[in-house]
Amino acid sequence: MFFDLLKKRRSIRKYINKKIEKEKVDMIIKSALMSPSSRGRRPWEFVLVEDRDLLEKLSNCREHGSQFLKEAALAVVVLADPDKCDVWIEDASIASLIIQLTAHSLDLGSCWIQVRERYKNEFQKTEDYIKELLDIPPDYCVESIIAIGYPGEEKEAHDENNLSMDKVHYNKYNIKYS
Ligand SMILES: Cc1cc2nc3c(=O)[nH]c(=O)nc-3n(C[C@H](O)[C@H](O)[C@H](O)COP(=O)(O)O)c2cc1C
Numbered sequence: 001m002f003f004d005l006l007k008k009r010r011s012i013r014k015y016i017n018k019k020i021e022k023e024k025v026d027m028i029i030k031s032a033l034m035s036p037s038s039r040g041r042r043p044w045e046f047v048l049v050e051d052r053d054l055l056e057k058l059s060n061c062r063e064h065g066s067q068f069l070k071e072a073a074l075a076v077v078v079l080a081d082p083d084k085c086d087v088w089i090e091d092a093s094i095a096s097l098i099i100q101l102t103a104h105s106l107d108l109g110s111c112w113i114q115v116r117e118r119y120k121n122e123f124q125k126t127e128d129y130i131k132e133l134l135d136i137p138p139d140y141c142v143e144s145i146i147a148i149g150y151p152g153e154e155k156e157a158h159d160e161n162n163l164s165m166d167k168v169h170y171n172k173y174n175i176k177y178s
Contacts, residue, residue, distance in 0.1 A: 005105055008157045012109025013068040015149030019050075020073045024106045028076070028148070031102040037091040043084035044095045047077040047134050057133055058145060061126045066113045072147040077115075077130060079140045089116070092143035099146045109151035115142045 025048065032046055049055055050073065058077075059069035069075055078096045080088035096112060103110040118126040127142045136142065170177040 005101065006158070007160060009101065009104045010109075010155035010157070011111040012149075012151045012153060012155070013111050013147070014152035015068075015071045015073060015109060015147075016152045017071075018073065018150045020108065020148065020150070024108065025074060027106065028099055028102050032076070032078075032095045032099050035091070035095040035098045037094070038085055038087045041085040041091070043080040043082070043088045044092050045079050045081070045140070046095075047079065047136070049075040049077060049134070054133065058130065061115065061120055061129050061145070062113070062118055063121060066145070068111065069113060069145065069147045071149065071152070073149040074147075076146040076148065077134060077136075077142060078144045078146065079136060079142045081139060082141055083139065088141065089143065092141075096144045096146055099148075103146070103148045107150070108148050109153075110146055110148045113145040113147060115144050 029046060029048065035044070037043065049058060055072060055075055056070050058075055059067050076099050078092050078099070080092045082088050085091060100110045100112065115126050115130060120126050120129045130136065130142050131138070131140070165178070166176065168177040169175060
């Protein structure tokens with residue numbers, strides 16, 4: 001059941017040293033290419049990185065929050081052409097999540113690494129560092145990197161009985177849904 005998949009999906013930042021089968025990589029990327037997008041403009045593009053040297057360099061794209069990428073088997077760099085769609089951020093975010101959910105459905109672990117609005121250091125934007133490293137054309141924007149690999153850690157599933165139901169309102173804001 002899809003609900004069970006959502007309960008069990010957690011951000012996985014430790015991976016075992018195992019290559020991801022090509023069939024699984026193909027399925028992940030085909031899923032991303034089927035993502036819904038505003039007006040069907042599909043402004044996203046994806047760079048699949050498996051090269052160990054590049055993965056290590058990509059893992060340094062932020063001072064914190066990206067180092068675990070060094071041990072991942074695959075990075076999917078999610079970029080978009082802002083000229084193709086004004087809401088490219090939403091489109092690229094949806095594709096990023098679809099990649100994560102598909103990876104999880106294939107017994108892989110994944111974690112989102114935020115790129116947009118982040119800095120490698122006080123002098124360089126994370127996005128500029130990645131674009132230079134991967135030869136991404138200047139007009140494109142980078143939303144995220146999704147790190148993927150066979151899980152090297154186990155995490156507790158989300159508890160459906162302990163969700164923030166107080167965030168849910170019914171008909172009007174001041175009426176709680178129960
Ligand atoms: C937009 C977004 C940006 C995120 N950026 C990072 C990041 O840069 N580094 C990281 O380790 N995790 C990142 N995460 C993962 C979150 O930390 C994680 O989803 C959150 O703590 C909830 O945990 P869970 O995914 O295991 O349910 C990001 C998640 C989202 C949705």
